[in-house]
Structures are given as C-alpha cells and as structure tokens.
Amino acid sequence: MDERSSTGRERPRYGFVGLGRLGGALASSLLRGGLELTVTDLDRTAGAPQLELGAAWADTPAAVAAASDAVITCLPSPAASEQVLLGADGLVGRLHPGSTWIETSTLSRDEILRLAAAAEARGVRVLEAPVTGGVHLAASGEITVLVGGDEALVREHRPALETIGGRVHHLGPLGSASVVKVITNMLAFVHLVAVGEALMLARQAGIDLGAAYEAIRDSSGTSFVHETESQVILSGSYDIGFTLDLACKDLGFATELGRELDVPLDLASATAAAFERARELYGGDAWSPRVVQLLEDAVGAQLRADGFPERL
Numbered sequence: 001m002d003e004r005s006s007t008g009r010e011r012p013r014y015g016f017v018g019l020g021r022l023g024g025a026l027a028s029s030l031l032r033g034g035l036e037l038t039v040t041d042l043d044r045t046a047g048a049p050q051l052e053l054g055a056a057w058a059d060t061p062a063a064v065a066a067a068s069d070a071v072i073t074c075l076p077s078p079a080a081s082e083q084v085l086l087g088a089d090g091l092v093g094r095l096h097p098g099s100t101w102i103e104t105s106t107l108s109r110d111e112i113l114r115l116a117a118a119a120e121a122r123g124v125r126v127l128e129a130p131v132t133g134g135v136h137l138a139a140s141g142e143i144t145v146l147v148g149g150d151e152a153l154v155r156e157h158r159p160a161l162e163t164i165g166g167r168v169h170h171l172g173p174l175g176s177a178s179v180v181k182v183i184t185n186m187l188a189f190v191h192l193v194a195v196g197e198a199l200m201l202a203r204q205a206g207i208d209l210g211a212a213y214e215a216i217r218d219s220s221g222t223s224f225v226h227e228t229e230s231q232v233i234l235s236g237s238y239d240i241g242f243t244l245d246l247a248c249k250d251l252g253f254a255t256e257l258g259r260e261l262d263v264p265l266d267l268a269s270a271t272a273a274a275f276e277r278a279r280e281l282y283g284g285d286a287w288s289p290r291v292v293q294l295l296e297d298a299v300g301a302q303l304r305a306d307g308f309p310e311r312l
Contacts, residue, residue, distance in 0.1 A: 011036070012100075013070075014030060014035050014037050014068055015040075015065060015067060015070070015072065016039045016050075016055075016071070016072050017039075017040055017041070017064055017074070017084050018041060018105075019039060019041035019050065021241045022131070024049060025135055025138035025143075026131065026143075027050050027072075028049055028139075029138070029141040029163055029164045030072075030163055030164060031054055033141075033160075033164075035160060037050070037055045038058050039051075039057060039058070039064070040058045040060060061085075061087075062091065063089075065092075065093075065094035065095040065099075066094045070099060070102060071101055072103075072129075072160075073085070073103050075105045076105070076245075078108070085115055086118055092124060095122075097123030100125045100156075101119050101124050101127075102157065103126070103127070103128050104129050106130050106178075106246075108182065108253045111178075112128050112178050113174060113175050125153055127148070127150075127157060128148040128174055128175070129161060129177065130145075131143045131144065131145050131146070132144050132184050133224075134242075135241035136311075136312035137166070138164070141163065141165070144165055144166065145161050145162075145164065146181050146184075147161065147170045147171065148171055148176040149174050151170065179257065182250065185253075186265075189272075189288070190267050192225050192288070192289060193271050195229065195230050196292030196294075199234075200295050203303060204301065209303060209304065210306065210307060213226075213231075213234060228240070228312055229289050232287075232308070232310070233292050233303055234308040235304075237309075237310040237311065238288075238289040238292075238293075239287050241287075241311075243284060243285055244288050244291070245279065245284035245285065247291070252272070275288070275291050278290055
C-alpha cells in the first residue's frame with residue numbers, strides 16, 4: 001500500500017459520525033488540518049462548528065459512507081456503535097470494499113473484534129483508535145490516540161490520526177488499543193476518587209485548598225487527573241465533559257476484563273462501586289467528578305477554592 005488511499009486518491013475523503021463534545025473536537029481538528037470531511041450527528045445543530053470550518057453535512061451515516069473513503073466514529077456506547085455501523089442507515093451498507101472504518105469510541109476488546117468481523121466480512125477494513133486525555137486536549141489537537149490494527153493500514157491513516165492527536169501509539173492488532181484504553185480509564189477513575197480523599201484531608205486539616213492543589217501538583221503524588229479534574233472540583237462545576245454513565249460503562253469494561261484474565265482488581269472494584277453510588281444519587285448525566293461529592297456529602301464540607309476554571 002502506497003501513500004494513496006484505496007481509491008487511488010492522494011488524500012482520502014474522510015467522514016465523521018458523532019459530534020458530541022469529544023467527537024466535535026476531533027472532527028474540527030481534521031478540518032483545521034485541511035482534510036476533506038463529511039459529517040453527521042443525530043442533532044444537526046451539533047455540526048454547526050464543523051460546517052463553519054468547511055465540512056459537508058450528510059443526513060445519515062450511510063450518506064456519510066457514500067461520500068467517504070474512510071469513516072471515523074465517536075459514539076457513547078457499544079449499542080450506538082453497532083447501530084451506526086450495521087443499522088438500516090449504517091455505514092457498512094454504503095462503504096465500498098477497501099474503505100476503512102476507524103472507531104475512536106471506547107469499546108471492550110470483545111466488542112471491537114465482533115464489530116470488526118462484521119465489517120471485514122463486507123470488505124471494510126478496520127482500525128480502532130480510542131483517544132485519551134480529555135475534551136480540552138482534543139480541542140487543541142493534543143489528545144493521545146491509541147491505535148490497534150494492521151500496521152500498513154495504520155501507516156495509511158497516520159496523517160489523519162496525527163492531525164487529531166499529539167501522540168499516536170500503535171499498540172498491536174485489533175483489540176490491543178481497547179485493552180489499553182480501558183486500563184487508562186480505570187486508572188483515571190481510581191485517581192479521581194483518591195484526589196477527592198486527598199483534598200478533603202487537606203481541607204479538614206485547615207489547609208488552603210488552592211495552596212494544597214499547587215503543592216500536590218508539584219509533588220510525587222501528582223497525576224494527570226489531579227492536574228486537570230481537581231481544578232473543576234475546586235471551582236464547583238465538576239465539568240470535565242464526561243458523565244457518570246460513561247464512567248460506569250468504562251469501569252464495567254475494566255472489571256469484566258479482570259474477570260476474563262483472572263486478575264483481581266480490588267481498587268477498580270471499589271472505585272466502580274463508588275461511581276455506581278454516585279450515579280444513583282446524582283444521575284447518569286452528571287459529570288464524572290461528581291463521584292467526589294459522595295465524600296463531600298459524607299463529611300458535610302465542600303472542596304472549593306478561588307481562581308479555578310469552570311471548564312479546562
């Protein structure tokens with residue numbers, strides 16, 4: 001395979017399905033990088049920023065597929081991915097043989113392998129490319145991209161992957177990136193619960209939380225989650241652009257993987273239970289850092305400090 005697409009074009013025509021906060025940011029990066037892009041979403045208004053950047057609109061995933069050599073999806077659940085790929089107006093029926101489906105959604109290894117087999121049976125090639133780092137890094141084109149799939153296919157689409165992400169890691173065959181994405185999310189959620197406990201200890205000891213944030217950030221105890229999500233906890237918005245429903249889904253993938261591989265996951269299991277309690281109390285649409293509110297409610301004290309942003 002040379003640098004041309006499977007159609008012989010020097011630059012593939014890309015499609016994008018799923019223009020939520022994360023997907024919209026990824027699609028906008030592709031457009032700013034000069035790629036030809038056709039987009040769709042259940043909510044047409046979600047595509048307004050991409051249309052302003054020059055994207056074409058299609059009313060269905062099938063119409064996106066008909067206009068594209070490769071289609072990228074960014075969707076909230078395995079059920080949504082399956083519907084977009086295989087449904088009546090889905091991608092597979094209109095993607096030509098040799099075209100590519102690139103899935104950036106977070107799926108389990110079993111789900112991506114099952115859906116990939118269905119696509120490949122129709123002559124569609126598949127890459128998984130889940131992203132990690134948060135919506136704010138997606139918006140700046142600096143999010144990390146985890147890739148699983150055939151090495152030649154990765155090379156073919158690397159320019160697009162590097163347009164949406166600051167770092168691109170090819171982890172091996174299909175399924176590899178899903179495993180690592182589940183692991184990274186599991187770690188992030190464990191860190192989030194730990195951050196809440198750390199900040200509450202500082203508060204109850206009478207330490208200014210702004211000063212505590214900076215000290216932890218500059219210490220051996222820091223983490224990406226502390227440096228980012230602690231800020232929206234301290235501002236009181238909790239708005240990281242990621243919901244408790246999504247967190248519970250991803251932690252379910254992690255605990256399922258632990259059972260499958262016979263690895264005890266004590267911390268992850270306790271964290272999953274905390275997120276389930278938070279979802280019951282605050283609702284699945286609440287932002288995932290609201291898990292820290294469980295501790296705030298239990299202690300009767302809020303974790304707040306001046307000067308922190310509502311959004312990153």
